[in-house]
Amino acid sequence: MKEPKKVSLHTALPEEILSGKVTDVYFERTKKILEAKGRRARVAAEFILKKFPDDYKWGIFTGLEEALAVFEKLPVTVRALPEGALFYEDEPVLEIEGDYFDFGLFETALLGFLCQASGVATRAARCKKAAAERPVISFGARRMHPAIAPMIERSAYLGGCDGVASIAAAELIGIAPSGTMPHALILILGDTLEAVRSFDENIDPGIPRVALVDTFNDEKFEALRVAEALKEKLAAIRLDTPSNRRGNFVSIANEIRWELDLRGFQHVKIFLSGGIDEMKILQYNVIANAYGVGTAISNAPVLDFSMDLVEIDGKAIAKRGKKSGRKNLVACKSCGTRRVFPVIATPENCACGGRYESLLMPIVDQGKLVYSAIKPQQTREHVLRQLEKVEL
Numbered sequence: 001m002k003e004p005k006k007v008s009l010h011t012a013l014p015e016e017i018l019s020g021k022v023t024d025v026y027f028e029r030t031k032k033i034l035e036a037k038g039r040r041a042r043v044a045a046e047f048i049l050k051k052f053p054d055d056y057k058w059g060i061f062t063g064l065e066e067a068l069a070v071f072e073k074l075p076v077t078v079r080a081l082p083e084g085a086l087f088y089e090d091e092p093v094l095e096i097e098g099d100y101f102d103f104g105l106f107e108t109a110l111l112g113f114l115c116q117a118s119g120v121a122t123r124a125a126r127c128k129k130a131a132a133e134r135p136v137i138s139f140g141a142r143r144m145h146p147a148i149a150p151m152i153e154r155s156a157y158l159g160g161c162d163g164v165a166s167i168a169a170a171e172l173i174g175i176a177p178s179g180t181m182p183h184a185l186i187l188i189l190g191d192t193l194e195a196v197r198s199f200d201e202n203i204d205p206g207i208p209r210v211a212l213v214d215t216f217n218d219e220k221f222e223a224l225r226v227a228e229a230l231k232e233k234l235a236a237i238r239l240d241t242p243s244n245r246r247g248n249f250v251s252i253a254n255e256i257r258w259e260l261d262l263r264g265f266q267h268v269k270i271f272l273s274g275g276i277d278e279m280k281i282l283q284y285n286v287i288a289n290a291y292g293v294g295t296a297i298s299n300a301p302v303l304d305f306s307m308d309l310v311e312i313d314g315k316a317i318a319k320r321g322k323k324s325g326r327k328n329l330v331a332c333k334s335c336g337t338r339r340v341f342p343v344i345a346t347p348e349n350c351a352c353g354g355r356y357e358s359l360l361m362p363i364v365d366q367g368k369l370v371y372s373a374i375k376p377q378q379t380r381e382h383v384l385r386q387l388e389k390v391e392l
Contacts, residue, residue, distance in 0.1 A: 011147040018069060020105035022112075027105050040099060044311035044326050045107075047080075047094040047114060049087075053301035058390055060125045060383055061085045061093050062155050063117030064363070065373050070106050070113075071364045074098065078364040081329075082371075084121075084158050084379035085359070086386040091340060092327050093305070095360065100309075107307050115302040116148075117155040121383075123278075123300030124159030127293050129387050130281040135290040137178045139273060140298025141166040156297050158379050160387065165292075173376045180210040180238050180271070180292075192216060196226045200233060208235035210271055214242075223256050227265045236269035236290065243275055253287040278392065316342075330356035336389075 012022050020028075034040070052059060064083045071078050076098030087093050094114070096103055128136050138156035141149040141164075153169030163178030164170055170177035186195040196211045209230055213222035223237045237260075239253060246252070253270050260268050272284055273292030281291055310318045316325035326343040334354025341347065349355055363371040 009147060011145065014069075017109050018073065020109070023105045023108045027107060031101060031104060034101070040101060041312050042098065042314075043100045043309050045096045045103075045307050045309050046092040046327065047111075047305045047307050048092050048322075049089055049303055049305050051304070052089060053119075053303070056122065056126070057088075057392075058122075059087050059118055059303050060121040060159050060386075061087050061114075061118055062121040062158050063114040064094070064371075066113045066117070066151070067094075067110050068363070068369065068371065068373075070103075070109060071096075072367075072369045074102050074106075074364075075367040076103050076364060077366055078362075079360040080363045080371075081359060082361055083373065084383045086383075086390065088338065091329050091338070092360070093329075094363075095326065097326075111305055111307060115305050117151060118305070119300040119302040120152050120155035120297060121159035122303060123297050124156040124161050124293075125383060125387055126278040126392060127276075127281055127291070127297060128160030128162075128384070129390070129392050130278040131285065131291055134281075134285065134288065135162040136160070136281075137162060137290070137292045138164045138297055139292040139294040140296075141169065143295045143298045152298050154376065157376060158383060159297075160380060160383055161293075161297070175377075181212050183212065183215050183240075186212060186215040192222050193225050193229055196234075197229065200230060209233050210236045210238050212238045212240060214239055219252055220256050220259055223268075224259055224263065227260060227263070227268055231265075232267065234265070234268050236271045238271040238273060238292070240272075240274040240292075250284060250287055253284070257287055282392075329359045331359055333357055 016022060049059065061081045062083055064080055076096050078094065078096050080094035081087060124138065138153050138161040141153055144152050149166050150169040150172045153164035153166050154172055157164055157173050163175065164173065165177055165179045167177050181195060181199055186192050189195045189198060192213060192215055200209055211226040211234060213219050213226065219239055219241065226237065227234055253272065257270060269289035270287060271290045271292065272288045276291050276293045277296035308318060308322050310316065310324050311326055318324035328341050328343055328346040330341065330346065331338045332350035332352060332354040335350060335352045337350055347356065361371065
């Protein structure tokens with residue numbers, strides 16, 4: 001009888017990523033060919049996004065701190081936008097200078113770090129921008145491979161989400177996890193009110209009492225039952241009504257709001273989840289006080305950065321469709337105008353008379369890490385300040 005095959009997770013180990021093993025094979029073959037030809041080259045490579053997905057107008061740059069795990073082991077020089085920076089199409093977000101042999105094998109991993117994290121953070125930022133002052137909680141960890149759940153939830157938080165549901169992600173960020181109660185609790189106990197009372201009796205009083213009211217019966221009557229039972233202790237009711245039973249979600253929530261207010265429960269908030277994205281948030285803002293957003297954030301479109309060589313041995317060069325030469329991304333301190341200039345021809349002043357400042361920061365200097373990461377909470381606050389200045 002054969003021994004059962006040992007079960008393992010189908011994910012790359014950190015040492016496999018940091019050794020370049022997850023590279024696309026043609027980079028490995030390129031290295032072999034160049035070594036056989038005795039051809040070494042000092043190059044400059046830039047990471048740039050030519051086109052946003054859908055109707056996006058801007059993005060939030062994240063994934064840099066994971067990329068540092070690669071950069072800190074390589075004798076290269078790196079400039080980049082800081083984690084959480086807002087950027088636009090055709091703006092270089094990161095530049096690497098060094099021997100191609102030293103970093104070429106890591107193109108696949110570096111793009112993976114930046115493309116997915118930035119995609120998640122950008123979708124989260126869009127949801128938060130749509131929700132304005134209303135809290136948005138990331139509920140999407142269950143839709144992705146658990147090995148990358150902390151990265152996804154962290155990126156969602158950096159993008160503006162007010163909380164995350166995954167325990168591991170919350171620990172990584174340094175916040176308490178957020179959540180209500182699952183349908184499973186109500187189904188097992190057999191009654192919404194019993195589940196809410198049991199939650200109240202057994203869970204830390206500091207955790208908000210949010211009742212899920214769509215499991216068995218009409219949402220309005222379940223909301224009134226739990227409100228009458230918990231009174232001032234009830235923080236919110238949550239609607240996660242399946243789409244095939246939902247009808248007009250705004251109308252359902254508006255009816256509940258009316259009945260709660262009529263009975264003196266104005267303090268009870270309405271929390272919506274299930275199939276929520278930024279467009280639905282704009283629709284539901286007329287009645288909702290908070291949102292749980294899952295798949296829309298965790299399965300956000302990746303931002304399709306590319307890494308392109310733009311200089312070889314000091315000579316500006318690039319493939320067709322790309323602009324050659326190293327570049328500076330700058331913004332005017334007076335009027336805010338953003339421009340991209342060749343490094344060798346960057347003017348000091350804007351047309352308005354204000355002074356340009358570089359947006360690309362030194363990250364690594366000849367293999368020495370010079371970038372100081374800040375706490376996720378500070379990065380998120382910076383993202384929220386940037387969101388005040390842009391339109392969805």
